[in-house]
Amino acid sequence: MSDRINWSYSTVGVLRQCSRKFYFGHILAxxxxxxxxxxxxxxxxxxxxxxxxxxxxxxxxxxxxxxxxxxxxxxxxxxxxxxxxxxxxxxxxxxxxxxxxxxxxxxxxxxxxxxxxxxxxxxxxxxxxxxxxxxxxxxxxxxxxxxxILMPDNKTLLIDFLKEANSLYPNVSNRQVEIETANVKPQIDLVIYDKKWKPVVMDWKVSDSWTSDYSKQLVIIGIVIYLKRLETPDKPPFEYEDIKLYEVDLLKGTVKGHEFTEEIVAEMIDEINLTSSDIKLIREEIKENNLTIEDFDTTDNQSTCKFCNYATLCSFLIQHKFQYDEKAYLKFIRDKQSA
Ligand code: SF4
Known part of the structure; x- marks a missing residue:
């Protein structure tokens, strides 16, 4: 097994919520x-x-x-x-x-x-x-x-800010960096290089049920932009304060800035290191012991189950001794919804 793992904030979030949910989404799917x-x-x-x-x-x-x-x-x-x-x-x-x-x-x-x-x-x-x-x-x-929509200065329109930028790159998903044993490659809604060619990251908040911790998500993206720049020695490195992070809540029509400092970056790198060992350990355990879905405990947190995409499948497998049969599963859904 490779020593490196693909790390993402959402994977860590799922693992913390429920190990069975992690298995459904990151091993089985x-x-x-x-x-x-x-x-x-x-x-x-x-x-x-x-x-x-x-x-x-x-x-x-x-x-x-x-x-x-x-x-x-x-x-x-x-x-x-x-x-x-x-x-x-x-x-x-x-x-x-x-x-x-x-x-x-x-x-x-x-x-x-x-x-x-x-x-x-x-x-x-x-x-x-x-x-x-x-x-x-x-x-x-x-x-x-x-x-x-206004920028956080309450004067500049978001649209004008975007119009004045030197370049705009929507949906960036090819920036990968290595942090200790983790490969980190976030999906970035928008990378902007402003009038002074400084990077600005925007993350669209488009749903209440989307990830709740935009701050951390944005800091991770900021770290990737910062580290990627170090790979181009012909250009001067960015200072932390050069990198601006904005959460744009399109539902509420607001823009919120998030801090990006040396201290915040160090804390996040510690968190990536710690949690990537958790992901690595569970993956190794699954492989070495041939673990399957029934080897993973359910969570006690009912609200996690309530919002879990695998909830019907999870209940079905428990009731059917972990044997999956598509016809029986479809009937199970219908019976559940008509109950
Ligand atoms: S329904 Fe609950 S126990 Fe089952 S995978 Fe989802 S979160 Fe885990």
């Missing part, structure tokens, strides 16, 4: 369709509730339409962008409703931006038509409100 249990864990890992669906649509529209339009200095028509967002929401809803993700030959790559698995379809969570129309309206409203 596999996109291949030959092993039905692994495939089901994969589908559940991708599953979104209605709030996450709205958020992911706005996130995608920022990445593919709004940020490129700002970078190209195109005319910005936020009413048009809002309609494009609603159209994408519609495409994703239809994809999920048809369960197209279960069709032969349909992969995430093939489905592209349409790929979506909603809990109301996959595990038949109850919903009302008014929740759906409210969700579409919310997507439109969030996009239309973007030109009103």
């Amino acid at each position: 596999n996109y291949g369709k030959s092993n039905k249990l692994k495939r089901k864990a994969f589908e559940l890992k991708q599953m979104q509730n209605l709030s996450m669906w709205q958020g992911s649509v706005v996130d995608k529209i920022m990445e593919t339409i709004i940020i490129p339009a700002i970078a190209n200095k195109d005319r910005l028509d936020f009413h048009l962008f809002a309609e494009e967002a609603a159209a994408l929401a519609d495409q994703r809803f239809a994809f999920s409703k048809k369960k197209s993700y279960q069709e032969e030959g349909v992969t995430k790559t093939v489905a592209g931006d349409d790929f979506c698995i909603l809990n109301i379809h996959e595990i038949e969570e109850a919903y009302t038509d008014s929740e759906i129309s409210h969700a579409y309206q919310n997507v439109r409203d969030v996009v239309i409100n973007i030109p009103n």
Whole structure:
């Protein structure tokens, strides 16, 4: 086994919540369709509730339409962008409703931006038509409100700040650094190089159920930007204060800055080192002892289970002596929802 592990803040969060949840999402889940249990864990890992669906649509529209339009200095028509967002929401809803993700030959790559698995379809969570129309309206409203968002100085509009930048890179996922035994490669919503070529990181907060600790997530991204710069000796290193970190709450229309200092960086690096040993240990234990799902305890924390994507599968496996049968599982879901 390689000494290095892929570390992410979300993996650590899941491991802290419940080791069985970690096993479902980080060991078992596999996109291949030959092993039905692994495939089901994969589908559940991708599953979104209605709030996450709205958020992911706005996130995608920022990445593919709004940020490129700002970078190209195109005319910005936020009413048009809002309609494009609603159209994408519609495409994703239809994809999920048809369960197209279960069709032969349909992969995430093939489905592209349409790929979506909603809990109301996959595990038949109850919903009302008014929740759906409210969700579409919310997507439109969030996009239309973007030109009103102010930076933390309460004077500069976010849009003007972005327009003045030297460069904008949405959805950056290819910056990897090594920190002790961990590979750290965060997904970054937007990297900006401002008027003075200093880096600014923005993370879109697009759902209440998204990760709660944006501060740490942003500090990790800041560390990656800082360390990557050290790999280009022809350029001067960044000072910590050069790197600005902003959490942009698109739902509330606010921008919050997060501190990035030497002390905060040192604390986060300690945390990465400590938690990467936990991930490494559990992975080694699984491999050496051939552990399977039944070897992992359930958590005692009911609220973790309540919001766990694998909750139905977890209960089903417990009731069926850890034997997975797709037909029986589907019946189990239906019986549960009609109870
Ligand atoms: S439902 Fe609860 S016990 Fe089961 S994997 Fe999820 S968090 Fe863990």
